[in-house]
Amino acid sequence: MAGQMVINKRVKYRPSVKEAGIPGVLLMTEDKFTFTPNDPRSLARLEVDFRSIKGHMVSKDGSKDALLNLKYDIEGKSRGYIFEFDNFPDRNACRDFVGKILGKIQAMGSSGQNAQTVSAKSAAPVRGEQLSTKEMERRMKLLREDSELQKLHKQLVMSNVLTEAEFWSTRKDLLEADAQRTSKQRSGFKSAMLADVRPLTDGRSNKVTFSLTPEIIHQIFSEKPAVHQAFLSSVPSRMTEKDFWTKYCRAEYLRKTRNRMAAEAEAAEDEELAVFLKHDDILANEIRRKVRRVDPSLDMAADLGDDYMHLPDHGILRDGNKETSDLENEIPVRTFAHDINRHAAVVLEGRALDVELGDTRTVAEELARSKQAELATETSDENIDRERLERVYRMTEIDDLHDPQKLPFAPLCIKDPREYFDSQQANALKALRDTGSGTKPINLSAEEAYNFVMDQISEVLSSGLSDPVVQPETALKVLNGLSQQLSSTKYHFGKNPQESIFDGLPRKDKDELLHHWSSIQELLRHFWSSYPITTAYLYNKVLRLKDAMTDIYHKLQKLKDSAQSDFRHQISLLVQPMLQALDAAFAHYDMEQLKNSNKSRNTPNGFVQQA
């Protein structure tokens, strides 16, 4: 850092947003800022430590006032010191400065002194965290948005279990995702129709005004390839851009007013103008190409009359007139339906241009380029024809006239059903002897067994049934045992998918469990990723992590023991996996420790190393 950085600006201090500012001077150093009012009698003198500042906000560049709001908390309520700057550059300089300082304070944690001793202890090179303000802001934003994360951050980083960098290194994806989210969304075409290049008549003179914006021009180029073509070929070689658009607007006007005679006359006179009025060949080609790709089984000719356009009293009203299609004219009439279809097609294709809309010429060229690329990727006509034929063949195929389709398959043949259903006695016996020998006596001959059973049957036959069937005490015992078994919670646990054990817990325990769980996860992730320990830095980190985990372990034990009797079982169930995960980590730590101590003991007198 290049010495003490200081910022000194002329500002107005506003005690609240509405009030007028008190003019004065704002002086910012690395640890505090002071405001000295110009009027020495004023009481609005400020001297504030940056540590008490929780964040800062600014008004947007170009808004009415250049404001900087330094937020602080008083009794849990958020307040702010609001400064009004003379201009935006001054404000921005201050903003960046404050951002840097707040970032540094954040990085150091609440106790900067401690952090230094810890980093001094760890032998790894302490990289001063040279973070851009942007990065810092992103982190702050994430912390602000996610209270879970904030809690975790507070617990682990503030208590020096993890350093700031360690904490964030596992969350790079979060930071990146946040960065990506801010990237600009591309806008497509408006879905509003271009009918809006309406002539504006002022009513007094005969002048008609068209207004074209770059947006509209782009749209015209996309929707009317002929105009696009004409523009590319004639501007600026033959006429200026202004002349071109004048001509275009004139043609549009003629079309609008339906002055057919006039239009024809003009077209005959001026061939450039005729381009705009004539049928658009490029468009027609494109349409033809598209029609070829329509499902061949669809009979479009049959649907031709379905629009009722030819019948009297049918049709579309546009600009107060009814459109009728008559095709005999030399200059074809563009119908509303044409317009709508074309517009819809263009909107759906989307805007593929990356250039800024502004210079008409570049827009036109860029559009031409993208069109060409599009054409190149499309399959040639020949291919399409073949494909079409194949499709027609497939669609008109009559199944009944074909052989049944034979799919290649291998029939299932079970060679010997006995192998499937019967037992392989020898193997089974072996298995049985292996598993069952412990539970029953083997040295029992069939003879003996059958005789025994027969004896028992005849015994029952001769002596009759016992009376009572069950001893009352036994019956009571069974009854109690069964009902207890049925009513115990163990049987209802997890049987109902709608109710979760977790939701039944008291809120406090629930929160505590969740918090412990997330911090354990974080600690364990760092713990396991530190192995194998290669540097002293990692060694220290593991030590720190282990201590923190032991801490949580004790807390969990306490939580388990202090739980109310109703919930003790549930809580212990939930805590168990956490304890197990921690135990595994401790066991690993101890084992590594043991291995290390063995190694170090071996080293001095191990002659292998000396040789």
Place this chain on the structure above:
Amino acid sequence: MASKLYTDDVSLVVVLLDVNPFFWGGALKKTTTTTNSPSVLSFSNFLNHVLPFLNSILLLNQLNQVVVIACGANTCGYIYDSSETKTSEAGVGGSGRMPDLCERVLGSLEEFVVNDQRTGWGADPTAANAASGMLSGSLSLALCYIQRVLRGGLLHPQPRILCVQGSPDGPEQYVAVMNSIFSAQRSMVPIDSCVIGVQHSAFLQQASYITGGVYLKPQQLDGLFQYLSMVFATDLHSRNFIQLPKPVGVDFRASCFCHKKTIDMGYVCSVCLSIFCKQHKKCSTCGSEFNQPHLVPISTSEQK
């Protein structure tokens, strides 16, 4: 069959009794060594608990029907059908010392045991041979009987199967037992199981779980009648209103087809779904060859 009588409180209970002499013989040996512990039951005591239970099912509803299938070491067979006695000689005969039902059951049980012994005469005389009873066979008999009753006859009772089993599972019967279980599931016949052996029975756990029956392993075997009457006596309709024991955990492990071992993890033939404990080049059941995976798509396309 329009005149068939559909009722929800008439039950057809098929009881599968474990009459495996090796199981009961083993129990005898234990009773002689340990003095009358409540966890071991002699066959006579067992009959003393089961016969009154059968009788009580018949008492619950006049139309109830009980069928008993004995399940021996080598054979299994019907030993009692309450519908036959009713028609032929209702209440006639008998010494009067015990209910008619018991005498009949005991009589045919004796016959069955003699027959069972004769069937297995030439076979391996050691106990390990038939340590597991004929569970699959008796389940099939029960299902066949139920089908016969449901398809013919005037009554349409609610059928269920109750297995009172002590013998350990025979892994070699795995496929047959599972097939029976699935057909019971299909015909919506619940299989209740009461395990009186030392170990839990994975077969019966699965059977009850899949068919929606009750699985119970009583702790106090000298109170067996109490268990039976509390848990298994109620008809299916009433079960909707009663809290019955639910399985805490079911052992879903399968037996492999090659060695009939119970396995946790194995290989499954993609064609016939046979289960193996080791990887084979060829399925021993259906003969499908398990090719190297990358060769398969090439060869099929070339054949075409």
